[in-house]
Amino acid sequence: MKHIKVLGPGCAKCKTTYNNVLEAIKQTGIQADVTKIEDIMEMMKYDVLTTPVLMIDEVVKVKGRVADVHEIKQLLIA
């Protein structure tokens, strides 16, 4: 079971990242829960400067840009 978090204040890029994550999970069939973190206070705990941020199991994998489905799939399998 992987824990995925998408951090971002709800902008277009953050939504795209979130949807890409859902798609990647569907395609790989990996067990994972996805949390969207839009609250700025919560976000600052992770000391992010650029959004969106993609975290897998509390590790920042991608920040400041949208990760595409293919890339997320590879991160999930790794």
Added chain:
Amino acid sequence: MFNWLQFFADWLVFSVFKLSPKSHLGEALDFFVLDTIKIAILLFLITILMGIVNSYFPVEKIRNYLSRNKMYGLEYLFASSFGVITPFCSCSSVPLFIGFVKGGIPLGITFTYLITAPLVNEVAIAIFAASFGFKVAAIYVATGIVLGILGGFVLGKMKLEKYLSPWVKDIIANARTEEKLQEEKLPLIQRFPSITKEALNIVKGVSLYIVIGIGIGAAMHGFLPTGFFEHYINKGQWYAVPLAVLIGVPMYSNAAGVIPVVQVLVAKGVPLGTAIAFMMGVIGLSLPEAMLLKKVMGWQLIAIYFGTIAFFMILSGYLFNFIL
């Protein structure tokens, strides 16, 4: 430098499509082909260049550097120049703001970065270079850097901390110097694939706006007579520059589409300074950003922030009209 492109566009439109160079449609299509290719090439090259620089100077590194070093005023110049090389999305402005003040970086310097980062970005530079030439692009970048320094410095002197949201004041009270960043040491060759991919993503992301912008520009280029706007907007009207900035601010995110249109406005008689002021308003200040900043600032501070920047944009518009 782009002569061969002009040849290609002329050949395609006038020889292959057999349109007359004197016809409105021929002129418009020629402009469209030339501008689209020119912008696409420059945009790709400049985003890659910026991507390389940025991969060695990520914003975390910049933040930690500014947090650790006091440079007797030079930090304004650093913050502003760093703003140029880092990519920026207005949705990052809040985390950035907090991340900076959390590291003990003074409010003025944080503002400097926040002003320059959206104002001078790879998309704007590329389209400026394609539409107005490298000289105007360089002037735009230099103005953006100076504007960030001046704006941040003035805002920093105003003692605006009291207008921040209470939780942000708490963060400032507990600010501490950031450690040196642990970096991964990758050779350029290994960084290159992701840089190229990201550059392609940026080009793809703005391509629709650019094509629409060039389309409108091309139509105006082909169908409006030269000097068409001179009658309505000229250097003699003192209110043209402030008005241009005021109209520019609410227009959002279509910077990529706006510049090709403005290029034609200039060709048809709008003063360049007025046009630059307008584009700075469009690119540098946006209402969605103001809404986001509401989370960390009181509305008075946002008003002062936007007001100060708009003031400097208007000032630079007058300056350009005067010297260009």
